[in-house]
Amino acid sequence: MTTVAKDYTLAELMIVQAAEVFRNDGEVLATGIGVLPRLGASLAMKTFNQDLMMTDSEAYLLSEPNPISGRKSHEGQKSETWMGFSRIFDNVWSRKRHAMIGPTQIDKFGQANISALGGTYEQPKIQMLGVRGLPGNSISHANSFFVPSHNTRVFVEGECDLVNSIGYNPERLPKGYVMEDIDIRVILTDLCVLNFKGPNFQIGLQSVHPGITVEQVVAATGFELFIPENVPTTEAPTEEQLEIIRGLDPQDWRSKQLKDNPPGDRS
Amino acid sequence: MNKQMSPADVVSQIKDGMTIGIGGWGPRRKPMALIREILRSDLKDLTIVAYGGADVGMLCAAGKVKKVVFAFVSLDFIPLEPYFRKARQSGSIETFEIDEGMLLLGLRAAGWGMPFMPTQIGLGTDVIKVNKELKVIDSPYDDKEWVAMPALKLDVALLHADRADVRGVCQIKGPDMYMDEQMARAANKTFVSVEEIVETDFFAQGDESRYVFWERSLTTGVVHIPGGAHPTSCTPAYGFDVPHTKEYNASAKEGGFEAYADKYINGKTEAQYQELVGGLDAIKAIPLPVY
Known part of the structure; x- marks a missing residue:
C-alpha cells in the first residue's frame, strides 16, 4: 500500500521524477550527477529497479547506494567491484549506462553544452568546464537531463553555443546512423517533465508539475515544444518514497538545491 | 639502477615547446611540487595534456602554456578553474578540446604505437x-x-604516487590510478614524485605488488617529495586542501596569480612552501573527501 504525500517539496518531487527515468532500465549503471539526480537514481535502486548499478562517486560499484549526506568516510559502504575512471569508460562504451546530468544549455535537438558560452570558440565569453564526457555519453548510452531552473537561457532558441553532445539533429547525423541510434529520454525541470516523443523526436511536454501551467512552460522555453492534447500533472511522491529519501539524505541537502526550496504544489 | 633525482633534475630534462602529460584527475593526486618547480623555471610554450585542475590553471597563469589538450579543467568542489578560465577568455592559449574517453584513447594509441584509435x-x-x-x-x-x-604522444609524463623504490617501481594505493599508467606508457620519459621511498622488498609483502600499475622500465626518475601533491589529494595519505584551494581561487578575483605565486612559490623551496601552508604534518592531517 502506498500513500500519496500531501506535504512535499519541489526538490522531493523532482527526486521522484528523476527516479522514474531509471524505472525500466534493467541492469545498467545509473549515474545521477548532482544531489537531486543522484538521490533519484538511488531511490530507483532502492525501490522499483533493484537491478541498477551505482558507484560511490569515487572508484567502486555499490550493491546498495550510499546516503548522500551524513557520512564521515567511505568505510562500511557496500562495495561490489572496483570501478575506477578507466573502467567507467569501458562501461560507457558497452552501453550499459543511463546518465542524468545538468547542462548549462539545451537546444531543440536535445544537444547540450557545459563547455563555453558566447564569443568565439578561440575566445569564449565564458569558459565553463569543457565538454567532459558528454560527446561519448551521448553517442554511447541512454541520457536524461536535469534542469533546476527552467528558462530561455537554458532552453536556447538556436543551437547551443558549443554542441557537446549529439542530439536529434538531421543536419549533424553522422554517416551510417539513424535517429533511433540516439537515446535521449527525459528532461526533468523545475516546471515540468519533457520527452522526445513529438513528431521527428521533437521535444514535447510529458507532464507539468502541480500548480504550473502549460503557458508558463512555453514562455520559459526558447524553442517550440510539442504539446499533446492532454498534459497530465506530474504525480506527487508517496509517503514511502519520502521516507526512503530522508534515509538517503539525513542532513537534508536536497532542501538547498533549488532557490528558496519551493513546495511541491505551487498552486 | 638508481633513478632517484631532485625536482630540479626533472625540470632540467624538460625543454621549451615540449608536450607534458600530467597525471591525476581534477583536484586529485597531481604532481604539484613538480608543477611548482616548473613555475619557478624559465620553461615556456608547453603543450599540456591533462584531466586538468589547478596544475593546468597555474601553468596557464604563469604563461608557461601554448596549448592545452583537455576534456575539462576543474577544481571539482569549485567547478570552474579560475586561471584556465582567464586564459581561455583572453584567447591566449590554443586548445584541443576532446571527450574524457577520447583523451584515454589518444594516450592508449601513443602507448601502443598506433597513429590513431x-x-x-x-x-x-x-x-x-x-x-x-x-x-x-x-x-x-x-x-x-x-x-x-x-595518438597523444608525450615527451614527458609527470605523475605523483604513494611510494616507489629507487629502481622506479611505483605504487598507487589510492582507490583509482586515473589514467596515470596510460600517461607513463604514452610518454618518452616519466618522472614520478612520491610520498615515500621504500626498499624493493616492500613490494614482496602481502598484495603490495597488486598496487603497481606499470613496469619500472617506464619510470625515468623518482623524486622523493612527501606532501608533493598538495593542495590536491593523495588518498589515502591526505585529502585536498579546501581552504588553500579557495584562497587560490579567490586570488584570481583579487591580487592575481602573481600575488599567490609570490606568497607561496616564487623564490621559495618546496620545504618553505610546506611551512607556509602549515607544514607537512598539517598536510598529512587533511581529511579525505567523502562523496
Missing part, C-alpha cells in the same frame, strides 16, 4: 568541427564514419 565519440558534435587536427574517416569494415582520435 577509431571511435564514434565526437560524431554529431562540435568536437569534430572546432578541432582541425581531428579527422573523420571511413571504415574498411562497415558503412559508418568514425573519428580517428590521434
Whole structure:
C-alpha cells in the first residue's frame, strides 16, 4: 500500500521524477550527477529497479547506494567491484549506462553544452568546464537531463553555443546512423517533465508539475515544444518514497538545491 | 639502477615547446611540487595534456602554456578553474578540446604505437568541427564514419604516487590510478614524485605488488617529495586542501596569480612552501573527501 504525500517539496518531487527515468532500465549503471539526480537514481535502486548499478562517486560499484549526506568516510559502504575512471569508460562504451546530468544549455535537438558560452570558440565569453564526457555519453548510452531552473537561457532558441553532445539533429547525423541510434529520454525541470516523443523526436511536454501551467512552460522555453492534447500533472511522491529519501539524505541537502526550496504544489 | 633525482633534475630534462602529460584527475593526486618547480623555471610554450585542475590553471597563469589538450579543467568542489578560465577568455592559449574517453584513447594509441584509435565519440558534435587536427574517416569494415582520435604522444609524463623504490617501481594505493599508467606508457620519459621511498622488498609483502600499475622500465626518475601533491589529494595519505584551494581561487578575483605565486612559490623551496601552508604534518592531517 502506498500513500500519496500531501506535504512535499519541489526538490522531493523532482527526486521522484528523476527516479522514474531509471524505472525500466534493467541492469545498467545509473549515474545521477548532482544531489537531486543522484538521490533519484538511488531511490530507483532502492525501490522499483533493484537491478541498477551505482558507484560511490569515487572508484567502486555499490550493491546498495550510499546516503548522500551524513557520512564521515567511505568505510562500511557496500562495495561490489572496483570501478575506477578507466573502467567507467569501458562501461560507457558497452552501453550499459543511463546518465542524468545538468547542462548549462539545451537546444531543440536535445544537444547540450557545459563547455563555453558566447564569443568565439578561440575566445569564449565564458569558459565553463569543457565538454567532459558528454560527446561519448551521448553517442554511447541512454541520457536524461536535469534542469533546476527552467528558462530561455537554458532552453536556447538556436543551437547551443558549443554542441557537446549529439542530439536529434538531421543536419549533424553522422554517416551510417539513424535517429533511433540516439537515446535521449527525459528532461526533468523545475516546471515540468519533457520527452522526445513529438513528431521527428521533437521535444514535447510529458507532464507539468502541480500548480504550473502549460503557458508558463512555453514562455520559459526558447524553442517550440510539442504539446499533446492532454498534459497530465506530474504525480506527487508517496509517503514511502519520502521516507526512503530522508534515509538517503539525513542532513537534508536536497532542501538547498533549488532557490528558496519551493513546495511541491505551487498552486 | 638508481633513478632517484631532485625536482630540479626533472625540470632540467624538460625543454621549451615540449608536450607534458600530467597525471591525476581534477583536484586529485597531481604532481604539484613538480608543477611548482616548473613555475619557478624559465620553461615556456608547453603543450599540456591533462584531466586538468589547478596544475593546468597555474601553468596557464604563469604563461608557461601554448596549448592545452583537455576534456575539462576543474577544481571539482569549485567547478570552474579560475586561471584556465582567464586564459581561455583572453584567447591566449590554443586548445584541443576532446571527450574524457577520447583523451584515454589518444594516450592508449601513443602507448601502443598506433597513429590513431577509431571511435564514434565526437560524431554529431562540435568536437569534430572546432578541432582541425581531428579527422573523420571511413571504415574498411562497415558503412559508418568514425573519428580517428590521434595518438597523444608525450615527451614527458609527470605523475605523483604513494611510494616507489629507487629502481622506479611505483605504487598507487589510492582507490583509482586515473589514467596515470596510460600517461607513463604514452610518454618518452616519466618522472614520478612520491610520498615515500621504500626498499624493493616492500613490494614482496602481502598484495603490495597488486598496487603497481606499470613496469619500472617506464619510470625515468623518482623524486622523493612527501606532501608533493598538495593542495590536491593523495588518498589515502591526505585529502585536498579546501581552504588553500579557495584562497587560490579567490586570488584570481583579487591580487592575481602573481600575488599567490609570490606568497607561496616564487623564490621559495618546496620545504618553505610546506611551512607556509602549515607544514607537512598539517598536510598529512587533511581529511579525505567523502562523496
